[in-house]
Amino acid sequence: MSAASKQLLCSLTADEVKTWVAAHGAPAFRASQILDWIYKKRIITPNLMSNLPPDLRLALSEDFICVSSVIESEVAAGDGTSKLLLRLRDGEAVEMVIIPAPDRMTFCLSTQVGCPVQCRFCASGADGLVRNLDAGEMVEQFFHGCAKIGGLPDNVVFMGIGEGLLNFGNLEKAIRLLCDSEYVGFGARRITVSTSGFVPGMRQLADLGRQVNLAVSLHAADDATRAALIPDKLRYPIREILDACEYYREKTGRMITFEYTLIDGINDKSGDAEKLAAIAKRMHAKVNLIPYNQTTADFHRPPDKVIRNFQAILERCDIQVTLRMEKGSKVSAACGQLRAKHASGEHSKQE
């Protein structure tokens, strides 16, 4: 089997493992053992699968790509957030972020190398899409994080590099491998998928009927302002996005979150807050405000006073609003910054 056609070990389904075990003339119970190593123990190095016979371990390592990424660098902030730059088997790189809080641990995973949406304020989108990540590459990011913290996180957010809903098949499979009890068995309600408002994908995700949360990066409360931030090719009208949000809520019963990156002079006026409040109220949605974390683009973080005023307007309208703690801002937290730094040859420093 050529390397290109090999599947990642941590993307195997139960049926695929059973078929493989049978094809190797091994007893059926070996399939449960292999699945247990991969998804419950999170061991993807066949040599460490101690209850398997040596010939089966060897066959696994020959037939599948076992460990497909390495941690090339890790940048840690004083607040405990750490960002891992993962080098993939084809030389590309993605990031995953481990975000601790007093009451929970969150992993932020990437879904693509680069991003086709190319939001004007985002480092990840600067060079467009390089390629989609395989489901196993998403699961492996999760495993890297688990190895770092010595266990499972409380939450997983697909909010790293990429528009996951444009890589739907792989994202759906990664969610299945994380959630289903025969695999990792991680609660769907602890998973959040973020989207830039890719309407067909939002509806497709709703149709899965899974209890995953949906976070929609609205970033603007009217189409004209949104057009200044997100290029035309993958930007949908707010009306259509809201229809898809309603559909999502009906299908899953889950509350939507609107992500709103506050950018100085672009979308941070009182009028923007009032329009956003009206939308959030109508959609029964929460709002997560994210003060812009400057990258190389010509956008800036609003002054603290403006941020607080924006938040206060939403709160006065009884909107459930969080101001995202700027965890990781010292470690290039805006998505894609670490990868962009490496691509440009700039070395990240421990801060």
Ligand code: SF4
């Ligand atoms: S903000 Fe998200 S959707 Fe927009 S370019 Fe960056 S990664 Fe893609």
